[in-house]
Amino acid sequence: MTTKKTVNQNIFQVIENQEKQNEEHRGIPKAKFLEKIKTLIKTPQEASVMLKNLETIYSKYKFMENNLLRQQIRVKQKIPKLEENIEMINFLKLKNEKGGSLDTRFKISNNLFVNAEIEKCQNVCLWLGANVMMEYPLDEAEQVILKNLSSAKKTLEILKKDLGFLKDQITTTEVNRSRVYNRHSIEESAERIYETLIQTNKFVESVLTDVGIEKSIFKTATSFSEIEKTTNKNIESSIKNISDEQYKIEKVVDSSLKYSDKMEFMKYRNTIDEIIKSTQKEN
């Protein structure tokens, strides 16, 4: 029970840290780097719970990243258009000083341009988006456009910073996820070894009681059932213990079993061998 609590606490710690960091980067929570995974996770179930949480956090980060990227694209497209507008207004100002009317061609459709004559340009209409167009005198129009341009540039810078920060968080969650997954696989293999040992124990018990061998001999054979199911070091030592005790059992069993029972025992032994091989590979 205590282990479950600690796992939940750790997960909530991550979320708390997220809320604290909210002020810093416009709502991007900071990902806590899980340092001592061995102490955090002690059973495969805890590991799988942790994995699920990390997966959800990772997908949220990716979603945020997509949104920010799209925002960045939009802002980047706006900026050159605004700069174009400013150039136009400057040109109109010069023209006003010179005097005379402006003879232009403007685009009426995809492949069609039409002539127009523009007299003294005092007022200018700006398309502000959302089906809104406003008429401004030249100077005010210039101010409006300059304001928009500066705010666009600011948002672009903020977006860049946010994206950088977000990428860091994504990499930390990826690292966390991979480490938890490795831990999870080790825990799973340890549990499998333990379960098969329990099975062989039961089988050997039944066989030996049938044959009538003293329980004292059997006790030495069951000592390996007390092997802990935890860390790397213990798995290596437990593997040694398993092989030693198996040899003992085999000797005992060999002398006293019928052929058919022997074959069943060999099956269990083979499964243990396979698991040992797979754990050795992972380690």
Added chain:
Amino acid sequence: MTNKSSFDLNNLNPLQLNSLKEQISSEYQKYRQSYTQLLEIKSLYSNTLFSLESLQPENLNQPILAPLTESLYLPGKLTNVKSVLTDIGTNFFVERSVEDAQEYFKRQTKIVEEKAQEVLKTMKQNEESLKAVNTVLERKVYQQQRKVMQQQQQQQQQQKVLKK
């Protein structure tokens, strides 16, 4: 276009048929894309024709709101209702009279329509070949399944005989 007549579909095994099927379907997608693009272009030309109609001689010196950039508009007067500048592609522009421009755009719409019809034809041929490949593939898969089932039945019979 795939030359079905050059080889017999029945000689191919299911894997080859599958890859052929994928090939044909990807070609079909491309044809579909180009067909929709051509339809879009045709609609653009019809739009320009519609806007050309507003350039009547009565509209001379009418006040208009002329765009100088994408979001900057200026009030002005329509001075020229006789000639227009047409974009004929690759950054080439030609000044024509209004009637010539109308004729030009009508011609362009015709050309685009013809091309679209051609693409539609090849698309249909593609569809037919895809159907043929599909039928042959289904038949072969069915035959294979039947063989496998027969083999299983034979094995079961043999096992029964052995046990006895």
